[in-house]
Amino acid sequence: MSKYYLAWAKDEEIRKKGANGGFVTATLVSALENNFIDAALVVAKKSVYEGIPVLTSDPEVVKECAGSLHGAPINLTKYVVDYAAKKRIGLPTKPCDARGIIEQAKRRQVNLDNIFMIGLNCGGTLHPLRMREMAADFYELDPDSVVKEEIKEGKIFLVSEEEGGEEKEKWIKIDELEQKGYGRRDACKSCVTKIPTSADLACGNWGVPQGEKKTFVEVLTEKGEAILKNAIDSGYVDIEEAPGKGIEMRKKIEAGMQKLATSWKERMDEVSTLSRSGRFEFYVDALKNCIHCGACKEVCPVCACEADSKCLDMNDERDSYAISMYNMLRIFHLMDSCIHCGQCEDVCPVDIPLTLIQRRFSERMQRHLGYIPGMDVKEKPPLYETELRWSAEAE
Ligand SMILES: Cc1cc2nc3c(=O)[nH]c(=O)nc-3n(C[C@H](O)[C@H](O)[C@H](O)COP(=O)(O)OP(=O)(O)OC[C@H]3O[C@@H](n4cnc5c(N)ncnc54)[C@H](O)[C@@H]3O)c2cc1C
Known part of the structure; x- marks a missing residue:
């Protein structure tokens, strides 16, 4: 059962620099200082067009990274995979970050017990x-x-x-x-997961009374409750119960954003208007420029294959297939797990509309299987099981 609060950093500097109440930064800082986590993963501003992930144990670095960067559409999943094998990490997670981490946990690539996901509501990022x-x-x-x-x-x-x-x-x-x-990016415009309910906390500005510099916090798990308690007990954060009006307002805005996202999804699905042969031509035309660089696989937050997996080798320049085996394999591979985050499209050097292509195949399969990836860690991925990566036996 969720609990809702308005929360803020007691340190005025953090509160001022924070996107809202500075709660996320203060919570990470107190977790580091009290040895609640070993490191925090935050996003450092390089310019309004560039944010880079920083893994740090230095509370001062975390403080410098307060604030929201809408022009930094990175997904943080892959950065926690190796670290969280042995150490405890806290990080802000947009819904697509949280969903990626949950899918990696289901594929036994991360130890979720070591990860504190301080979720951020997300209306979207810009390329x-x-x-x-x-x-x-x-x-x-x-x-x-x-x-x-x-x-x-x-x-x-x-x-x-x-x-x-x-x-x-x-x-x-x-x-x-x-x-x-x-x-916003196409993936964000059409994303219906605006509140990261698979994280430990969900933080945002929806529901905060106008003009107040506070963060609206939903507590979603026991881990969320524990990291919040640590922040309050150590004097970093103050909270008050969220007003009923604010809770209602937040729900209403979320529903409005989801409706808008659904309508964008329908509008962007130009392939549906084509004939059967037109659709085939669309895919061939879109994928024929692939240079098999592997960037899409590299950034994919739900790909849990070993770094030296051989899927890129499936492409053979001597083949005369209309669509390469690598592309076919990735489409098939992501059927049950694609979270439609658009990272693949962002890095594609030949501008293949991968968000649309992956969504067209995976969304229908996911509907058919009744499975929404990245939402419920107890729900097994339907298509496969993999080896445990993070335990002592796996070493
Ligand atoms: C792209 C984006 C869109 C958002 N859209 C909404 C929205 O529509 N509605 C809503 O209620 N809230 C939204 N939020 C959340 C809101 O902006 C605040 O992050 C949240 O309220 C916490 O505020 P704070 O002052 O406690 O956080 P802070 O103390 O400022 O901490 C924020 C943390 O987020 C990290 N961060 C900054 N940019 C990114 C990024 N691109 N990806 C991952 N981490 C990042 C920072 O490094 C910092 O650690 C969005 C956040 C982001 C990053």
Whole structure:
């Protein structure tokens, strides 16, 4: 049974730097300082278009990484796989991060007992390169002058630093940008998992009374309860019960966002409008440019194969198949596990619309199997079982 709180960092600096109440940062800092976890995995801002994952045991580094980066669409799953074998780690998880970690746990690649997932609600991320184009084309800004970004009240705000150091803020409605092909990534627009219910906590701004610098926190597991208690007992965090109105508001916004995502999904599924032969041609045309670099497999948060697995070798340039065996294998491989996060499409050097292709195959299979990957750790993956990776016997 979930519990709902409004929470905030007691340290004013953390609270000020935090996206909302600085709760996530304060909780990670207190967990490190009290030896509750061995390391935190956070995202460091390089620019508004780049965030990089940082694994650290230094609370000062965690503090520097407070805030939300919408132009950093990374998935953190793969970064915890090796670490969490032996040590305890705490990290912020968007719904796709939490879902990736749960799928890896089901495939026995991580020890979930060692992982504290401080979930972040997520309305979506932006692709860094598209974001730069958006800044130039729609905001009429030099992309390199943009120093801050924020999403609130259905608008994307960009703040540029002008000559002389003066800051200028401009905003455009997300709807307007997305009608023109900008705004959030396709995977995010069509994602219906907005609250990370498979994490230990789910944190966000939905449900926070207007103007208050607090984080709305849903406690989802005993581990979530324990890390929260540690943060309160050590004096890092204050909480109060979330008002009923806020809980209702959060549910309402989530439902509205899910409805919008469903309508985007339908609109983006251009393949469905094609004839049977048209669909075949679509796939051949889209996949024929694949250079078999393996980047899609490398970043895939649910791929649990060994690094030297041979699926790339399935492609043989001498074959005359319309679609390479590597592509076929990946489509089949992800049938039960694809969480539609779009990481594969982000890194594809030849711009194959992999989100759409993987979704078309896996979503129907998942519906058929009645299985939603990354949501319930007790539910076994339908298609296979793998070796335990993290135990002493596996070494
Ligand atoms: C891309 C994105 C979209 C979001 N959309 C919504 C939304 O629509 N509705 C809502 O209620 N809440 C949303 N949130 C959550 C919200 O912005 C805050 O993160 C949350 O309320 C916690 O606030 P805080 O002050 O306690 O966190 P902080 O103390 O500021 O800590 C935030 C932590 O998140 C990490 N982080 C920053 N960017 C990323 C990233 N891209 N991926 C993973 N970790 C990251 C930081 O390194 C830091 O450790 C979103 C967050 C992100 C990152």
